[in-house]
Amino acid sequence: MSxxxxxxxxxxxxxxxxxxxxxxxxxxxxxxxxEGVDSGEVDLTFVDNKRIHELNREYRGIDRPTDVLSFALNESGEDEPEIVYEVDEDEQGGIPDMLGDIIISVTRAKEQAEEYGHSLERELGFLFVHGFLHLLGYDHQDEASEAEMMGKQExxxxxxxxTR
Structure with missing residues (x-):
């Protein structure tokens, strides 16, 4: 597994x-x-509320901080360009499959850990696996998909x- x-x-x-x-x-x-994903690269960035607020406003049009943002690189919607990496035949190994970026607000993670009464590590772990599932195409727009995602995360x- 890589x-x-x-x-x-x-x-x-x-x-x-x-x-x-x-x-x-x-x-x-x-x-x-x-999830049956055995290779790829995930880029994770830890930020504060100010920075995640800026990103949330810029990329999602939501003018407030959030806890985690995910940007899948292998997903191309109607208005998104498809990203294609070309590898020179002489290169050994090439470029890893970029799954995407996850950005976590440490500020919100601290607040939520306190609010939910569990450790900061659990909250950061939860946000990370949540972001990873988003990179794979999971969403939580309705009760059924939210329950599926929550089950996988837990x-x-x-x-x-x-554990909680």
Whole structure:
């Protein structure tokens, strides 16, 4: 399995340590196995409320902060250009399949962890697997699809010990 997590930290509210990244990598592997995705790259960026507010307004037209945003790169809607990577025949391995970007507001994650009465790690794990499922095309526009997504998220989180 070659599912890879690449991450960036663009916030100063919380130190992002190796333990957290290791946990998120484990979540990615378990979610990949669950969904039959055995290769690809997921780019994760940690931001604050100000930055996620800007992104939410710019890309979704919603003028408020949110907890997580996902931008799938293998999805092309009517108005979205299809992204095609060409690999030179001489290159070994080529470019990994880019699944997309997940952006998490550490500010909102802290608020929600407190509100729901669970750890910050659980909230960050929940937001990450939620974003990953969005990259794969899952949505929660109605009760049935929301229940399906919640079940998949909880199954992955329980495998890494992040239960409620």
């Amino acid at each position: 599912l890879e997590l690449v991450w960036n930290n663009e916030q100063e509210e919380m130190e992002i340590d190796d333990r957290l990244i290791s946990l998120l990598e484990d979540i990615l592997q378990k979610a990949g196995i669950q 199954q992955v989180l329980s495998q890494v010990g992040l």
